[in-house]
Amino acid sequence: MTGRSEQAIQVRELRKTYVVPEREGGLAAAARSLVRRRTREVPAVAGISFDVAPGEIVGFLGPNGAGKTTTLKVLSGLLHPTSGEVTALGHVPWQRETAFLRRMTLIMGQRNQLAWDIPVVDSFDLNRAIYQIPAAEYRQRVKELVELLELEELLRKPVRNLSLGERMKCEVAGSLLHRPDVLFLDEPTIGLDVTMQRRIRNFIAHYTQRTGATTLLTSHYMADVEALCRRVLVIHHGQLLYDGDLAGLVTRFSPHKTIVIDLEPSGPAVDGRIEALVGSPDWVVSHAEDRLTLRVPRSETAAVTTRLLANLQVADVIVEEPPIDEVIDLVFAAGPADAQAKDAR
Amino acid sequence: MRGLPLRQLVDVYRAKFRAEIALQFAYRWALAIWLLGLLLQPIVYLVVWTTVARSQGGTVGGFSARDFAAYFTIFMVVNQLTFTWHYWEFEWRVRQGFFSPLLLRPIHPLHNDLAENVTFKLLTFTVVAPVAVLLLVTFNASLNPSPWQVLAFLPALVFAFALRFLLEWTLALAAFWLTRVTAINQAYYLAVVFLSGQMAPLELLPEAVQVIAAVLPFRWMVAFPVETVLGRLSPMEVAVGLAAQLIWIGLALGLLRFGWRAGVRRYSAVGA
Numbered sequence: 001m002t003g004r005s006e007q008a009i010q011v012r013e014l015r016k017t018y019v020v021p022e023r024e025g026g027l028a029a030a031a032r033s034l035v036r037r038r039t040r041e042v043p044a045v046a047g048i049s050f051d052v053a054p055g056e057i058v059g060f061l062g063p064n065g066a067g068k069t070t071t072l073k074v075l076s077g078l079l080h081p082t083s084g085e086v087t088a089l090g091h092v093p094w095q096r097e098t099a100f101l102r103r104m105t106l107i108m109g110q111r112n113q114l115a116w117d118i119p120v121v122d123s124f125d126l127n128r129a130i131y132q133i134p135a136a137e138y139r140q141r142v143k144e145l146v147e148l149l150e151l152e153e154l155l156r157k158p159v160r161n162l163s164l165g166e167r168m169k170c171e172v173a174g175s176l177l178h179r180p181d182v183l184f185l186d187e188p189t190i191g192l193d194v195t196m197q198r199r200i201r202n203f204i205a206h207y208t209q210r211t212g213a214t215t216l217l218t219s220h221y222m223a224d225v226e227a228l229c230r231r232v233l234v235i236h237h238g239q240l241l242y243d244g245d246l247a248g249l250v251t252r253f254s255p256h257k258t259i260v261i262d263l264e265p266s267g268p269a270v271d272g273r274i275e276a277l278v279g280s281p282d283w284v285v286s287h288a289e290d291r292l293t294l295r296v297p298r299s300e301t302a303a304v305t306t307r308l309l310a311n312l313q314v315a316d317v318i319v320e321e322p323p324i325d326e327v328i329d330l331v332f333a334a335g336p337a338d339a340q341a342k343d344a345r
Numbered sequence: 346m347r348g349l350p351l352r353q354l355v356d357v358y359r360a361k362f363r364a365e366i367a368l369q370f371a372y373r374w375a376l377a378i379w380l381l382g383l384l385l386q387p388i389v390y391l392v393v394w395t396t397v398a399r400s401q402g403g404t405v406g407g408f409s410a411r412d413f414a415a416y417f418t419i420f421m422v423v424n425q426l427t428f429t430w431h432y433w434e435f436e437w438r439v440r441q442g443f444f445s446p447l448l449l450r451p452i453h454p455l456h457n458d459l460a461e462n463v464t465f466k467l468l469t470f471t472v473v474a475p476v477a478v479l480l481l482v483t484f485n486a487s488l489n490p491s492p493w494q495v496l497a498f499l500p501a502l503v504f505a506f507a508l509r510f511l512l513e514w515t516l517a518l519a520a521f522w523l524t525r526v527t528a529i530n531q532a533y534y535l536a537v538v539f540l541s542g543q544m545a546p547l548e549l550l551p552e553a554v555q556v557i558a559a560v561l562p563f564r565w566m567v568a569f570p571v572e573t574v575l576g577r578l579s580p581m582e583v584a585v586g587l588a589a590q591l592i593w594i595g596l597a598l599g600l601l602r603f604g605w606r607a608g609v610r611r612y613s614a615v616g617a
Contacts (some may be wrong), residue, residue: 076449077449077613078445078449078613079614080610080613080614094613096448098451101451102451105449108445117368117371117372118367118368118371122360122363122364122367125360125363126360126364128360129353129356129359129360129361130360130450130451130452158371
């Protein structure tokens, strides 16, 4: 690990436990709760540690309630953690120092930050004043954002008259006017159509590339993560299951690869020999006409492919990783204990 | 408060002002109806009390019908310039998480509300002022302040606004701890109506109530500037009043700082 000051974000043993009131349904329970409130502790983040280097773009993966949003809120200073140490750009986020707030942004796909009733451009102007952006620079940035995100038509409309996609584009633009060095993006593309998702995604890629901003992104859309993040953190039940590159995640959690072989139609019949050649009948997913689909343990992939190529008249062969969504499903299905058992580090 | 340099702060207020003006014009009918209600309330008091005065042979506790006309008209103006509404919005802000965007900005959320408030006041004052003049003339109000009283009225008014804004913003912070604050707000609102001189001049209320209104901040939030410009106070009383206002402003600032810190801690502990 590199020295402390070289990291844009450092998280050590972060824990956040919510205390929530709890009572059963019904009148009697309601009356009892008047006298004595019962509360329950809900651990949202249960001791996670990681670093993010300046300029890195990290994807945060996990099912609903895994602790992703809680972590982002701690990092952006909205939440006090229960315990643990966090620094972002050298600041303790929840102290909310001006110097920190001016250098970061949190974009939440499910929450508005632009004022609802006033035209977008007025909200932008307010941000200009709050973040003290020099007038010339401000004009330049707005012009650029308007071009990149095609906002021209939207600027004079009140936010409440915009569609979800239009609003999100304006939210993103407004949140980046002050050129933050750290971006926290919580489901920035949620609820958007595929085209709009791609547009927002491309824009974020463009921004981070240009400014070298450090970025932490959560999304339910794997496409977002695949397009933007080389590194992912997988979090489940408040614990970190995986920290590494996206490709490594597949290798670690998916023990199989898929081999699809197209046979020459003119070749000899192969029915009887298939199972012997493949190695195990369990590995054959389907065998129809001229196409053979196999699911083979990762370590056997090369050997099986070589055997089949040597012994069959093959027209085409494809060796595939399983779709990333499937892998993620596998990780979450396995749960923290299993997944950590796999962690060989 | 957390700091922007003054010049930038002015810039923020100007931007907020522009946006807010546009907003108020967008909702001009709502604004007009709201204003009507605001103006009607003191007119009701005014009519009731001038009628009472006339039926009692001209005066009630030293207030003639023309004195009441002056009192309630000036009270309307002062009340309009000093009132705040933000404590009614805090519950919703906290519950719906609308505080989060405000907390993420490098400026204290108080500025947002203050700018909003001042803009609204400037805008509505253009209606309230002519209405006040109209009322003064129609009811032949007796308003003859001497120059020093007018001079003292200005700081008294500014301090009254500062005090009311700070205290009511502090009251609003209760929403960080309680999920429902409407009951508290109602109780507070009633106290203001009664103890700040809105229903009747404090002089006409029982001695005990007058003492309570003066010991608590209520008198200093509205009644005091009104009494000053109406010429009902001696120079000494005005000086004491201004001092009382400053002391309360200091206390309110301290309370606000403390409450704000604790409130934000609480907000960020339970989940924003």
